Amino acid sequence: MGHVLTLLRQQFYDNYKKMSKATLWNNILSDSQLEKYGLIPEEVYKNTTLSSDSFQTLQSFKLSPENSCEDDQHTSIDSALLKPNSDYAKKCTPKEYLKRFIFPILLPAMEAMLEQAKRSHCFEKKRFGFNGLDFLTFYLYKNNLYMKEDYDRKNIQHILNIPWVIEELKKHPRKPLPLSLQWTDEEAAIKLQSYWRGYLVRKIPEVCELRQWQMEWRRYNRLKANQLE
Structure with missing residues (x-):
């Protein structure tokens, strides 16, 4: 088992050294695998980590020296996150741009989306009205730190x-959601109870007779109105 882990560590470390020649997506996947198995040697980490009071969910992110900006290796995260269109952002690699400008905003939004999905019981049902993309859009619209208040x-x-x-909806209107997906559990329970009470009343013989008479009376009135026309 120890020999296998040693081979895996060496393989991942070799891949890590070649990441600069790979595509952005491959770089992200490689980093994910390295962090998952804890096979990144400590010497490849830089001292600065992505830690901030506003971005506590990203404290585990660490940037490697080969993917950092040469002129800003010792820049703190607070000054680096001033604006996405700053000089620092223009000099950074795509991977570091994602980690410093996209993930600090996107990851808290995705965490809030999962919490809302749990409150909406989305993990317990096959069909639900909660739209994760709508939630992300609304959350990012209201909580974008780069936008002025x-x-x-x-x-x-x-x-x-x-x-x-x-x-946008004027140009591309959406189909309305079924009422079963719009109602909460309490609203759906009220609808079902109302229908059931109505059914219990409608099946009473006297009520059935009255409803039959009303139906015949309406039919007679329609025929009479047509004859007069």
Whole structure:
């Protein structure tokens, strides 16, 4: 077993040294595998980690020297995250840009999306009305640290109230969701109970006779109205 782990460590370390020649996606996959099995030697880590009060979920991210910007290797994360279009962002590699400018915003949004999906019981049902993409869009719209604080933006309570979403839905309208996916469990229970109570009343013989008479009376009135025309 120890020999196998040694071979895996050597293989992953060799792949790590070749990552600069691979594509961005392969780099990300390689990093994921290295971190998953804990096979990255400590010497390839730099001292600066992505730690910030605003981005606590990213404290485990560490950047390697070969993928960092030469002029900004000792720049703290707070100063580096000023603007995505800063000089620092323009000099960084795509991989580091993802880790410093995209993931600190996207990962908390995805975490909030999973929490909302759990509250909506999405993991317990085959069909549900919760839309993860809509939630991500709305969350990022209201919690984008790179955007200036906007009073109108803060007061928006639903994705359908966002101005550009309204314009987009005018061009590409959506099909309405079935009511069964729009109702909460409490609302659905009220509907079912109401229908069941109505059924218990409608099956009473006297009520059935009255409803039959009403149906015949309406049919008679329609025929009479047609004759007069």
